[in-house]
Amino acid sequence: MLKLSLACASAIALLAAAPAMAQAPAAPAAAPAAAHYTTADTDIGTLLDDPAAKAVLVKHIPEMANNEQMDMARSFTLRGIQQFAADMLTDEKLAAIDADLAKLPVKAASSN
Numbered sequence: 001m002l003k004l005s006l007a008c009a010s011a012i013a014l015l016a017a018a019p020a021m022a023q024a025p026a027a028p029a030a031a032p033a034a035a036h037y038t039t040a041d042t043d044i045g046t047l048l049d050d051p052a053a054k055a056v057l058v059k060h061i062p063e064m065a066n067n068e069q070m071d072m073a074r075s076f077t078l079r080g081i082q083q084f085a086a087d088m089l090t091d092e093k094l095a096a097i098d099a100d101l102a103k104l105p106v107k108a109a110s111s112n
Contacts, residue, residue: 037104039094039097040077040078041077042077044074044078044081045075048070048074056101057097060093064088078094079094
């Protein structure tokens, strides 16, 4: 358990120290045609802010989803941080998360 917590904290600390890798060049904040959340395209903050999506993260990666340091990684995607936490975010685990996220509707952005 301690090893898992340390690995999670290390991965998040690496993210905070690597702002140059933060994101791809400016993309639209919300893709209007997006049908589902994904580990490749949806930032962690969006997933954490949606209770149903957060429940998927808690199911698959509770050590990360319940870690208060995840707030530092809100602008990243899970695929984007995979390189920093490869032992916790395996391709298989991300595929399982994607499968569960595909079952959830994306909340519509407010149009003001």
